[in-house]
Amino acid sequence: MDNETEKRIAHLEREVRALRLELNELKGINQVVPQPVKKDLPQLKEELENPLVKLNKAAAQSKTPQPMKQPSTPPTPNQEAKQQNPRAQRSFEEMVMWALPKVFMVILVLGVLWGLKLISDYGLFSNTIKILLAYALSISLIGIALAMDKRKKDISQVLTVVLYGGAFIIGILTTAAGAILYDVLSLSIALLLALLYIAYGIAISFLKKNEVLSVFVIFTSLLLPYLLEYMDFNGVVIVLYVVLVYGVMQLVFIKHVQKVTNYIAYFFSISAVQIIWGLNHQDDHLYVYAHVLLNVILLFSWFRLYDQTNKLKTFHEGLLFSLSGLTIFMMNTISDEIELPLLVFMLIFGSVAYLAYKQQLSRIVDVVGTIAFLTLFNVLMVIRFIPDDIDQLILPFSAFIGIMLGIRLGAMLMKISYSILFTLIIFLQLIVNDVEPFWRIEHLTYVLIFIYLVSIWTYVRRKTVDKVAMKLSFINDFFPIVIVLYFFIYIIKLDYAYVSSAQYPYVAILLLSIVMLVSFFTPERYIGQLLRYALIFAFTLITISLLPVHTVFGFDRWMNLFVRLVYAAIIIAILADIVMEGRLYEKWIRHLKLNIDGVMTVGIVATMVVLYAFLTQLEYDYLFNHLMTVASKTILLFATASISLWLSTLRNYRIVRTLGYIVLAIAIFKLIFFDLASLNLLIRAVLFMSIGGIGLFLSNRLLKNASNIDKSE
Numbered sequence: 091m092d093n094e095t096e097k098r099i100a101h102l103e104r105e106v107r108a109l110r111l112e113l114n115e116l117k118g119i120n121q122v123v124p125q126p127v128k129k130d131l132p133q134l135k136e137e138l139e140n141p142l143v144k145l146n147k148a149a150a151q152s153k154t155p156q157p158m159k160q161p162s163t164p165p166t167p168n169q170e171a172k173q174q175n176p177r178a179q180r181s182f183e184e185m186v187m188w189a190l191p192k193v194f195m196v197i198l199v200l201g202v203l204w205g206l207k208l209i210s211d212y213g214l215f216s217n218t219i220k221i222l223l224a225y226a227l228s229i230s231l232i233g234i235a236l237a238m239d240k241r242k243k244d245i246s247q248v249l250t251v252v253l254y255g256g257a258f259i260i261g262i263l264t265t266a267a268g269a270i271l272y273d274v275l276s277l278s279i280a281l282l283l284a285l286l287y288i289a290y291g292i293a294i295s296f297l298k299k300n301e302v303l304s305v306f307v308i309f310t311s312l313l314l315p316y317l318l319e320y321m322d323f324n325g326v327v328i329v330l331y332v333v334l335v336y337g338v339m340q341l342v343f344i345k346h347v348q349k350v351t352n353y354i355a356y357f358f359s360i361s362a363v364q365i366i367w368g369l370n371h372q373d374d375h376l377y378v379y380a381h382v383l384l385n386v387i388l389l390f391s392w393f394r395l396y397d398q399t400n401k402l403k404t405f406h407e408g409l410l411f412s413l414s415g416l417t418i419f420m421m422n423t424i425s426d427e428i429e430l431p432l433l434v435f436m437l438i439f440g441s442v443a444y445l446a447y448k449q450q451l452s453r454i455v456d457v458v459g460t461i462a463f464l465t466l467f468n469v470l471m472v473i474r475f476i477p478d479d480i481d482q483l484i485l486p487f488s489a490f491i492g493i494m495l496g497i498r499l500g501a502m503l504m505k506i507s508y509s510i511l512f513t514l515i516i517f518l519q520l521i522v523n524d525v526e527p528f529w530r531i532e533h534l535t536y537v538l539i540f541i542y543l544v545s546i547w548t549y550v551r552r553k554t555v556d557k558v559a560m561k562l563s564f565i566n567d568f569f570p571i572v573i574v575l576y577f578f579i580y581i582i583k584l585d586y587a588y589v590s591s592a593q594y595p596y597v598a599i600l601l602l603s604i605v606m607l608v609s610f611f612t613p614e615r616y617i618g619q620l621l622r623y624a625l626i627f628a629f630t631l632i633t634i635s636l637l638p639v640h641t642v643f644g645f646d647r648w649m650n651l652f653v654r655l656v657y658a659a660i661i662i663a664i665l666a667d668i669v670m671e672g673r674l675y676e677k678w679i680r681h682l683k684l685n686i687d688g689v690m691t692v693g694i695v696a697t698m699v700v701l702y703a704f705l706t707q708l709e710y711d712y713l714f715n716h717l718m719t720v721a722s723k724t725i726l727l728f729a730t731a732s733i734s735l736w737l738s739t740l741r742n743y744r745i746v747r748t749l750g751y752i753v754l755a756i757a758i759f760k761l762i763f764f765d766l767a768s769l770n771l772l773i774r775a776v777l778f779m780s781i782g783g784i785g786l787f788l789s790n791r792l793l794k795n796a797s798n799i800d801k802s803e
Contacts (some may be wrong), residue, residue, distance in 0.1 A: 102121050104621055105507065116409055126149035127138050133419075141304060151252075153464055158213065160697045164504055175696045190217045196551035202545040206480040210312050217268075217272040217274050220272070220275050221264055221267070221268040221272065221274050221275070224260060224263075224264035224267075225261065225264055227260055228257045228258075228260040228261040228264065229257070231253045231254075231256050231257035231260070232253070232254065232257045233259070234253055235250040235254050235757055238250045238253070242389045250298075251294075251298050251300045251302075251303050254294045254298065254303065255294075255300075255302075255303045255306050255307075258287060258290060258294070258306065258307060258310065259306060259310055260283065261283075261287040261290075262287050262288075262291075262310045262313065263593060264313075265280050265283045265284045265287065266280075266284075266313065267755075268280060270435075279748055284314050285314075288307075288314065288335065291306075291307035291310065291311060292307060292311075292335075292338055292339065292342065292725070294307075295307045295339070295342045296341060296342050296345065298343070299346035300341075301346075301347075301348050301351045303337070304342055304343070304346075304348055304351045304355075305351055305354055305355070307339075308335070308336075308339055308351075308354070308355040308358055308359075309358055311335050312332065312335065312358050312359065314331065315328045315331060315332055315362050315366055315558065316327050318331065320613060324365070325372060325373050325376055325377075326373075326376060327365060329366070329376055329377065329380040330367055331379060331385050332362050332363055332366075332380065332384075333359075333384060333387075336355060336356065336359040336384060336387060337387050339355055340352075340387060340390075340391045343355070343391055344391055344394055344395065346772045347395060347745060349392075349406060352388070352391055352392070352395070353389075353409050353413060356384060357413065359384050360381060360384055360416070360417060360420060363377055363380045363381060363384070364424075366422050367424055371524070372429075374425035374427075375425065375428070375431070376425050378421050378424050378425060378428050378431045379431055381417050381420060381421050381424075381431075382421075382431050382438075384417075385413075385417045385435070386409075386438055387620075388413065389410075389414075389438070389439070389442060389458075390415075390776075392406070392410050393442070393454075396454070398451065398453070403453070404499050404500050404501035404502070404504070405501065405504075407453060407454070407457050407499050407501055407504075408456075408496060408499070408504030410457055411457050411461060411492065411495060411504065412492070412504065412507065412508075412641050413459065414439075414461045415461070415464065415488060415492065418432075418461075418464065418465060418468055421470070422468065422472075426472065427472070428472055429469060429472050429473050432465055432469045432472060433469055436462050436465035436466050436469060439458045439459075439461045439462040439465065440458075440459075441461040442454075442458045442689055443455050443458045443459040443462055446458065453499055456495060456498055456499060457495065457499070460495050462480075463491075464488055464491060467484065467487070468484070471484065477630075482531050482532065482535060483531065483534070483535060484516055486515045486516075486519070486535060486538065486539055486542065487538070487542075489508050489511045489512040489515055490512065490542040490545075490546070492504065492507075492508035492511070492512075492761060493505060493508045493512060493546055494545075494546065494549065496508055497546070497549060497550055499752070510776075512542075513644055515539075516539060516576065519535055519539060520576075520579060523535065523536070524583070524587070525580075525583045525584055525587050526587050528588075534540065536580050536583075539576070540573070540576060540577060540580065543569075543572070543573045543576060544573060546569075547565065547570065547573060550565045551565065551566065558622075566619075567618035567619050567620045567621075568620065569618075569619070570617050570618045570620075570621045571618075571620060571621055571624050574605070574621060574624070574625070578598055578601075578602065581595075581597070581598045582595045582598045584597075585598045587598040590646060590649070591644075591646060593640075594635075594636075594640070594642075594646075594650070594653075596646065596649040596650065596652075596653050599632055599636075599653055600652075600653060600656060602625065602628060602629060602632065603629060603657060603660055605625060606622070606626065606628075606629050606660075609621055609622040609625055610622060610674050610677075610678060611673070611674070611677060623654075629657075629660075631798065632657075632658050633657055633661075633696065633700060636650075636653065636654055636657065636700070636703070637700070637703045638703070639703070639707050639710040640707070647711055650707065651704065651707060651708070651711075654700060654703065654704045654707065655704065657700060658697055658700040658701050658704065661693055661696050661697045661700070662697055663699070664693065665694065666691040667688060668686060668689065668690065668693075669690070669737060669740065669741060686741075686743075687743045687744060687745045688745055690737065690743055690745075690746050691743075691745045691746050691749050694730060694733070694734055694737075694746065694749060695749070697730075698726065698730045698753070701726055702723060702726060705719050705722050705726065706719070723760075724757060724761055727753055727754075727756060727757035727760065728754070728757045730750075730753050731750045731751070731754035731757055732744050732750070732754075734747065734749050734753060735747060735750035735751070735752030735754070738750060
């Protein structure tokens, strides 16, 4: 009884805390209900019990002795964190409130710029006065922020950060405008002021530990290289400035653990180096080594900030791989003679991979080791150890490696980004490159992409196991369709290039029928649940497209006829397997909820139509004369009717029986009203004897079946 009472008390405690939280939310009070962790259990019970619980407790105490007092449980770290960090449960209104200063600062900056433009248009002040007013505004914002900092109010902290950042932005923009647009400041004074503002920006970033502020500072600081380029500074000075700014900002990133800001700053830095190189195209090796230095700094800080217990570790691993791969690509665009920088790049990442291996950091080994391998591939290409055209293989191979590494690490963003890149590469390959001549790199790329697709599918299937067999998944059910579709596009290109010269790729069409038959007997765990249906759909579309007569010549004429016969034979074979309940029926069809009677009817009609079109094509190609074609078509109709009625006697197919009677009526109508007038006496005699014999045999079978039914009844 006492244990039950304790459980009820604990349940009521949870309900009371929930009710208090809901009540505070209704009153607009967003706070966390303090946990009663420092009170004894009896005192806690007295505060939270309602009269019903007290009665139950009294009843329990009258029957059982009073339990011993339990010591109070110390607060857990999670509870202390919740009590000390109420921001973790901010409401939407609070989020908006904290974002408003940033929005208003952007509005203020825009207003200042437009105000200066308006003053310039009306000619109210000289350019010097406008620049001085802008500097005064920047200094005023710094003063206001310092005054608010002295108050030490938490609610003003975000506003002070915004004021510091706004002062920095206005100062940098004013310096650039005074030097370049208005020619008020000399270039040397503008450079000095810009350096002072940049030092100020780095200082406030270090002190205020705000990531948005750090992004503003690094972005605005990297606008200075364009001013230096405008001032005709030496390229070495500009590159060293970019490297120095990014290197100094690492003090901010590492101290305040600003990982995402570090990636953004790195992207801005390599972009600045690339743009400055694009403006002068001189001293290529200088910019290549700048990329190497920037990437080494990124690798150092990334390694310092890496936490293998972090839930977002795959995100950071993927970004390191992507940014390093982008760096290699940029180095290749700058110069074709970068053997030594790439070799240094490879040795650095190889060394980091070795150190990570020594520390048993397998995930880091995968990332940096793959980057080192890709760099080695680039080194071999640059030193002409492999053919020149091999560079066309680098991009699809790099995308493939990125996908495989993302799958291995479980990095979702990495898998998505590289999958999109790989898809774009495949589209470009299919649109741009051809398969002629056969022995060339562009053709080899087709084969390698197919191998990449199969490798991705095989690797993912080994890592993922579907617990629910009937549940559809992309990699098990849809990805095989993608692989087969790419394969047939490649085969169609080969067919048009080397075999078929008409509008139909007959070799690919024949191969499709073979692949469809193979899929019927292949277990679903290898091909998924949807591939065979996709192949049946493609088979149906091709069958329909083959029905009209085609104007073909030479070898294509025989391929056209052969393909029609093969497709008709495949349909007949499938129908025969269903009737005889053969292997295909046992393995696949019987497990489907299909109307076999309807399937047989559709199959019989399809076979008849394909063979009818085959006879028409024979006449169109002058292989049959008109009389033989007419007689053959009539015999085909009677044969279809006879087979339909015969099958209905074997398996009691009602729809098939109806079809047989309909086709028989059509055949008799055609024979009497169309064929008699166009056939000579010999063909008419042979035709009637053949049809009469078939009719007698069919009538005998139908009568036997009817008598058997009567006896059974």
